[in-house]
Amino acid sequence: MSSTAKITVTVDGDQYIDTVEARTLLVHYLRETIGKVGTVIGCDTSNCGSCTVLMSTGDQPARSVKSCSVLAVQADGATITTVEGLAGPDGSLHPVQRAFHELHGLQCGFCTPGMIMSAVDLLRDNPDPTDEQIRDGLSGNLCRCTGYQNIVRAVRAAAGEGVAS
Amino acid sequence: MTVTDDREVGAARRRKEDARLITGRTRWTDNLTLPGLLHMAILRSPYASARIVSVDTSAALSRPNVVAAFSGADVADVQGSLPCAWPVTEDIVHPDRPPLAVDMVRHHGEAVAVVVARDRASAMDALEAIEVDYEPLTPVLDLEEALADGAILVHPDKGTNLSYTWVFDSAAAGTGTDVATVDAEVVIERRYVQQRLIPAFMEPRSVIVDPGAGDYTIWSSTQIPHILRVFYALITGVPEHKIRVIAPDVGGGFGGKLHVTPEELITFMAARRIGRPVKYTETRSETMLAGHHGRDMIQDVRLTARRDGTVTGMSVKLIANMGAYLGLVGPGTPILGAFMYNGIYKFAAYRFECNGVFTNTTLTDPYRGAGRPEATYAIERAMDELAVELGLDPIEVRRRNWIKKEEFPFTTVAGLVYDSGDYDAATDKALMLLGYDELRKEQEARRASGDPVQLGIGTSTYTEMCGLAPSRILGALRYAAGGWETASVRVLPTGKVEVVTGVSPHGQGHETAWSQIVADELGVAFDDVEVLHGDTRTSHKGLDTYGSRSLAVGGIALVEACRKVRDKARTVAAHMLECSPDDLEFTGGAFRVRGTPDAAKTVADAAFAVFAAHDLPDGIEPTLDADATFDPETFSFPHGTHLCAVEVDTQTGHVSIRKYVAVDDVGKVINPTIVEGQVHGGVAQGIAQALHEEAVYDESGTLVTGSFVDYTPPTAADLPDIVTDRTETPATTHPLGVKGVGEAGTIASTPAVVNAIVDALRPYGISDVPMPCTPERVWRAIRAVGTETEGGRS
Numbered sequence: 021m022s023s024t025a026k027i028t029v030t031v032d033g034d035q036y037i038d039t040v041e042a043r044t045l046l047v048h049y050l051r052e053t054i055g056k057v058g059t060v061i062g063c064d065t066s067n068c069g070s071c072t073v074l075m076s077t078g079d080q081p082a083r084s085v086k087s088c089s090v091l092a093v094q095a096d097g098a099t100i101t102t103v104e105g106l107a108g109p110d111g112s113l114h115p116v117q118r119a120f121h122e123l124h125g126l127q128c129g130f131c132t133p134g135m136i137m138s139a140v141d142l143l144r145d146n147p148d149p150t151d152e153q154i155r156d157g158l159s160g161n162l163c164r165c166t167g168y169q170n171i172v173r174a175v176r177a178a179a180g181e182g183v184a185s
Numbered sequence: 186m187t188v189t190d191d192r193e194v195g196a197a198r199r200r201k202e203d204a205r206l207i208t209g210r211t212r213w214t215d216n217l218t219l220p221g222l223l224h225m226a227i228l229r230s231p232y233a234s235a236r237i238v239s240v241d242t243s244a245a246l247s248r249p250n251v252v253a254a255f256s257g258a259d260v261a262d263v264q265g266s267l268p269c270a271w272p273v274t275e276d277i278v279h280p281d282r283p284p285l286a287v288d289m290v291r292h293h294g295e296a297v298a299v300v301v302a303r304d305r306a307s308a309m310d311a312l313e314a315i316e317v318d319y320e321p322l323t324p325v326l327d328l329e330e331a332l333a334d335g336a337i338l339v340h341p342d343k344g345t346n347l348s349y350t351w352v353f354d355s356a357a358a359g360t361g362t363d364v365a366t367v368d369a370e371v372v373i374e375r376r377y378v379q380q381r382l383i384p385a386f387m388e389p390r391s392v393i394v395d396p397g398a399g400d401y402t403i404w405s406s407t408q409i410p411h412i413l414r415v416f417y418a419l420i421t422g423v424p425e426h427k428i429r430v431i432a433p434d435v436g437g438g439f440g441g442k443l444h445v446t447p448e449e450l451i452t453f454m455a456a457r458r459i460g461r462p463v464k465y466t467e468t469r470s471e472t473m474l475a476g477h478h479g480r481d482m483i484q485d486v487r488l489t490a491r492r493d494g495t496v497t498g499m500s501v502k503l504i505a506n507m508g509a510y511l512g513l514v515g516p517g518t519p520i521l522g523a524f525m526y527n528g529i530y531k532f533a534a535y536r537f538e539c540n541g542v543f544t545n546t547t548l549t550d551p552y553r554g555a556g557r558p559e560a561t562y563a564i565e566r567a568m569d570e571l572a573v574e575l576g577l578d579p580i581e582v583r584r585r586n587w588i589k590k591e592e593f594p595f596t597t598v599a600g601l602v603y604d605s606g607d608y609d610a611a612t613d614k615a616l617m618l619l620g621y622d623e624l625r626k627e628q629e630a631r632r633a634s635g636d637p638v639q640l641g642i643g644t645s646t647y648t649e650m651c652g653l654a655p656s657r658i659l660g661a662l663r664y665a666a667g668g669w670e671t672a673s674v675r676v677l678p679t680g681k682v683e684v685v686t687g688v689s690p691h692g693q694g695h696e697t698a699w700s701q702i703v704a705d706e707l708g709v710a711f712d713d714v715e716v717l718h719g720d721t722r723t724s725h726k727g728l729d730t731y732g733s734r735s736l737a738v739g740g741i742a743l744v745e746a747c748r749k750v751r752d753k754a755r756t757v758a759a760h761m762l763e764c765s766p767d768d769l770e771f772t773g774g775a776f777r778v779r780g781t782p783d784a785a786k787t788v789a790d791a792a793f794a795v796f797a798a799h800d801l802p803d804g805i806e807p808t809l810d811a812d813a814t815f816d817p818e819t820f821s822f823p824h825g826t827h828l829c830a831v832e833v834d835t836q837t838g839h840v841s842i843r844k845y846v847a848v849d850d851v852g853k854v855i856n857p858t859i860v861e862g863q864v865h866g867g868v869a870q871g872i873a874q875a876l877h878e879e880a881v882y883d884e885s886g887t888l889v890t891g892s893f894v895d896y897t898p899p900t901a902a903d904l905p906d907i908v909t910d911r912t913e914t915p916a917t918t919h920p921l922g923v924k925g926v927g928e929a930g931t932i933a934s935t936p937a938v939v940n941a942i943v944d945a946l947r948p949y950g951i952s953d954v955p956m957p958c959t960p961e962r963v964w965r966a967i968r969a970v971g972t973e974t975e976g977g978r979s
Contacts, residue, residue: 041306052305057216058209060436062387063469067893070387103209113207121203124858127866128692129206130387130436136207151906159902162893164387164437165692167869168901170862 032105069161084141125174127165233886250307257285271517294474324545388436435691440551479552498534508548522556641945651925652737680789687727706747708774733925749811838964853922867930
């Protein structure tokens with residue numbers, strides 16, 4: 021009943037070619053069409069940030085996007101990294117993932133995929149943020165468990181490892 | 186005799202749970218799929234109160250991919266009623282609560298009809314094809330209006346909006362005297378309003394029901410898989426042994442997933458009718474509308490004291506909003522607070538009365554702390570008022586009334602026996618960490634200079650009852666179930682250990698803490714322990730996770746099961762070493778012959794010997810397993826002192842937390858990192874109640890805070906750094922010494938913040954700001970007194 025479009029998108033290093041409904045949100049495409057359920061949905065108003073992924077199109081560098089606010093058709097030709105593609109090919113954790121683990125930056129872990137992806141983007145923008153800059157930079161991601169304190173510590177620690185370089 | 190070495194207990198172990206959570210390899214219910222899985226969407230009432238004239242689902246059935254559609258009328262004979270497990274009085278008014286509304290809807294968001302389709306989008310699309318003819322009615326929303334003569338009734342057939350009145354009186358109970366007879370040289374009378382909150386766990390609720398061939402498997406994002414299984418059996422008639430409930434990874438709960446939900450029952454009915462697996466995952470808007478809410482009560486408090494600051498008595502009268510129906514434990518939630526209004530203090534007399542009232546709103550049930558934050562708020566706010574009345578420092582007036590370290594065990598005026606505590610130690614540490622005296626000097630200076638940004642310091646000295654709960658006490662309070670907890674420990678042939686626990690974590694880190702306990706008890710490596718939970722096929726028994734009970738009850742069961750295993754391993758090891766079990770000591774992870782420490786056998790050695798079973802002592806069964814079930818004799822009582830310094834901009838009303846100090850005493854600590862994390866999160870939720878959050882209905886009964894746009898949990902930018910520290914006074918009532926920490930931060934922090942705001946504004950003649958203390962409310966409070974003092978000019 022609704023129009024469809026064919027898209028080609030690279031997610032976590034693999035290329036996918038799919039026909040999607042024009043109205044399909046990127047997060048639904050990731051979860052339901054290609055099975056990337058590591059990226060989760062926490063709200064329906066683009067407030068919680070749980071669905072955050074990195075997306076780059078054309079020559080543009082990868083930026084964090086809330087994948088509930090992007091249509092799958094807008095991701096045609098894009099390269100996307102989800103939390104599932106953040107670790108190295110050998111399984112070695114990204115410094116931000118490692119810091120979240122080391123500093124107890126998660127409890128239930130539901131917000132964690134989005135929080136980690138936002139933190140990665142934040143550190144690319146600002147490799148040496150102050151605590152206040154970290155708090156502001158992550159204010160698009162809600163966490164209900166941690167009070168954010170150990171998340172801030174984790175991002176600061178990851179910055180100390182020179183993640184952005 | 187100390188038989189274990191504390192190598193793991195007390196260590197800041199990194200969590201085992203994290204590996205899957207930081208890489209996206211998590212099993213949230215909504216991540217799961219099954220062959221032939223169908224998807225359900227729910228049509229919800231747009232009215233707070235309406236008669237359902239008719240529901241027509243036929244047009245929805247003809248929509249693409251739709252498999253089934255039905256309404257409450259279609260299932261009225263089979264759907265049963267959702268349970269309330271805590272009818273707190275014999276004559277409680279307890280209306281039926283059908284999962285799908287049949288004749289009436291009684292709150293905005295109540296489920297009316299469903300569509301089941303091959304995909305979720307088709308199911309949601311087809312909802313718009315369902316035709317419902319409502320006859321809207323005027324709702325009753327205000328608690329006091331609901332109790333007035335001639336009030337509109339939520340359940341007209343019941344003849345009243347009053348569900349129950351529950352009373353505790355220390356004179357009648359023999360735990361104190363009559364509140365009317367004690368000295369009352371000073372009387373503090375205040376009304377506090379606990380606004381309605383929404384738990385707002387991050388993972389929306391989700392459920393999958395696979396009907397199999399009559400043997401049902403159910404995955405649910407729940408805190409209570411075991412309790413859910415019992416109620417599924419009772420409500421649906423499916424035999425309990427044909428029902429398997431699994432709580433996979435669960436993304437937070439905070440009491441909000443302590444429920445048997447309409448959605449769980451509706452999904453079950455859909456799967457049963459269609460004969461195929463069905464999934465329902467709610468949207469965030471549905472969570473806000475129809476997941477249960479918390480708090481929402483009016484507290485009228487009367488505190489009496491002598492002029493020397495000695496509190497003599499307290500009377501509390503509550504009107505508690507039940508919402509439109511009774512939740513699973515909704516009536517009992519305020520009653521949990523009944524035993525806590527006296528806090529850490531020695532009163533001679535105490536009276537508590539709670540009136541549970543129906544309104545046309547989403548029902549209330551536990552939210553983190555459940556009754557105890559409300560109680561702590563009332564007493565800690567009132568103690569500050571008493572201090573002002575007497576011209577005493579708020580810390581000093583508390584010191585004059587709290588139970589001293591040497592007075593434990595202490596029987597309170599509410600009848601509880603506090604086993605241990607050291608309120609002076611926790612408070613002294615908190616004062617030092619805050620820099621209390623310096624901040625008071627700065628406050629003086631700002632007041633003197635008329636600084637538009639005023640400084641306030643808030644105090645909250647709290648205790649709580651944790652470790653829910655002794656089964657006999659629950660029985661006496663008319664709760665339907667017990668409060669025990671269970672654990673199984675089995676040592677595998679290669680010395681690895683599987684532990685099955687009856688509690689059901691959803692972010693607390695039990696897999697890690699339980700592994701630490703087992704590692705020390707059995708002398709095995711932390712990584713050699715696997716903790717299984719949340720699946721009724723592997724964990725047959727249990728009462729799940731809420732009320733800071735997992736470690737304080739479940740942890741004791743775990744220790745007892747480990748010790749049974751160790752005793753048996755000792756017998757086997759003695760046989761292998763050809764000595765008497767009495768000749769062995771358990772040290773360094775092995776049984777060693779006293780005086781000949783090289784002659785040693787580990788639990789793993791015993792496990793293999795038992796597995797082979799070639800040469801076991803006579804009468805020894807060839808397993809190295811044990812179960813234990815622990816029913817606590819009493820509660821545990823963590824305590825602490827939280828201090829908060831705020832800056833209040835009197836020109837804008839903006840409140841900024843300058844420093845927050847939490848010194849908690851949760852007894853013995855298994856993992857300090859996890860404990861600190863629990864305090865951080867708890868404090869954040871308490872600050873959220875003080876400053877940020879409120880569920881609001883408009884005059885039509887429409888929830889206007891139905892998304893994260895309007896209901897605003899704090900972001901990282903909204904919260905301060907929290908300074909945490911501990912004192913450690915072990916519980917004396919069980920072998921582990923732990924007291925519980927899940928709710929402590931939430932209980933302590935709300936009054937600390939509001940006391941600080943009021944303290945900042947005392948020079949303006951302000952003694953209260955209603956929660957949440959938003960800039961607008963603070964500004965209006967300042968302006969209101971300004972208007973009064975300026976003789977009515979606005």
